[in-house]
Amino acid sequence: MNSDLQKLQPYPFEKLAKLKAGVTPPTELEHIALSIGEPKHPSPAFVIDELSQNLDKLANYPTTAGTLELRQTIADWATRRFKLQPGSLTGADHVLPVLGTREAIFAFTQCAIDRAPATEATPLLLSPNPFYQIYEGAAYLSGAEPYYLSCTADNNFVPDFDAVPETVWQRCQLLFLCSPSNPTGAVTDAETLTKLIALSDQYDFIIASDECYSEIYFDEAKPPVGLLEVCAQLGRHDYKNCIVFHSLSKRSNLPGLRSGFVAGDAALIGPFTSYRTYHGSAMSIPVQLASIAAWNDEAHVLDNRDKYREKFAAVLDILEPVMDVRMPDAGFYLWAATPIPDDQFTQGLFAQQNLTVLPGSYVSREDQNGDLPGAGFVRMALVATLEECVEGAQRIRRYVESLNA
Secondary structure, eight states: OOGGGGGOOOOHHHHHHHHHTTOOOOTTSOOEEOSSOOOOSOOOHHHHHHHHTTGGGGGSOOOTTOOHHHHHHHHHHHHHHTTOOTTSSOTTTSEEEESOHHHHHHHHHHHHOOOOOTTSOOOEEEEEESOOTHHHHHHHHHTOEEEEEEOOGGGTTSOOGGGSOHHHHHHEEEEEEESSOTTTOOOOOHHHHHHHHHHHHHHTOEEEEEOTTTTOBSOTTOOOOOHHHHHHHTTOTTOTTEEEEEEHHHHTTOGGGOOEEEEEOHHHHHHHHHHHHHHTOOOOHHHHHHHHHHHTOOHHHHHHHHHHHHHHHHHHHHHTTTSBOOOOSBSSEEEEEOSSOHHHHHHHHHHHHOEEOEEGGGGOOOOTTSOOTTTTEEEEEOOSOHHHHHHHHHHHHHHHHHHHO
16 A cells, blocks of 8 residues: 555544543533534525436436536636636636545645655645645645645734745645635735745746635625636736635535536646546536536525624624634634643533534644644534524533633
8 A cells, every 4th residue: 555645644533533532421411513614504405406307317427527518607607706807717728627625635636746756855735734634635645745834823824925935935836725714714815825926936836725615704895815816916817827626515505515616727727637537536417517506696605604694793792702712704613712722622612511623733733843833722613503503602601611710
């Protein structure tokens, strides 16, 4: 077996299960899970109808690239959402449907990294820290070395790219961004993206922006800026060395549909499509048709955002008096500082209140200075109903108050 498999760390939820093992929570309280970022709002009925009405098409093999109708629907959506130059992003050349962005992020990394000869330095994959663990695993299995960019309260949870040494940029082949961030909710602004595009030109690396939470935000007048949007502002309508990942999982409450897309530089999409022809990850035709329906509708997305706004307002009203927690820029996570070590906090909260959150240290790694930027935080996913989120916040507050008693 590939020896690089030994470098893979247990997934955060494996660590969480071990942390909770042997702990008996109060049985009179129903369990509340704020740990997993799995949307619980109802899936749009019209998407389910589209899927069910086309089940007979399961008899047909889908193509790797998907139908041109789906790809153009996605290109049109991205053009509207990110104010792209009309016709600059086409379904034919710049878009590839994928089975959710998790597998696409992993697969794209295998395609993008050019393994170094034994006589040369190992290529670097730069990743935010804390992070979505797929970035790290994809780096190791591609033959790259992950380089962690710490996101702390001091830098508003966006990496300090000015502090990255030139020797690191020289070895960088792939830079992952996550904006809005999982887990912090921070959005990388246009000024920073402009700086990164210039660095990409200077050092010739790919920027891969994971934008799966881009449609969950709180100010309708200020949607999160996207990487392709900044390319368009700069007049870079070829999107050179820039790739974005989007999904219907969070936007449309369809995590089980496994439908997303990769879009950007045609010079990257073409080889990636060839790779996937061998990889064998084609989207079924019923899922493609359901996806077209979802990308063509914004009403359900507006309703989705309204639900999250209501939950954040209610939960923060309960927690802000007792915890160091703030409204995120976007997304559906609260990144809350803990008064005791985050793993102890998580274990004690489960033991006392039968509620599960995710320790921040489980989605973080020691950086080059030996610091663990996720330590001392927990991630809370406000994915359940308003009533359950309010009940969860009240339990967390009781637990925090018990620590101070």
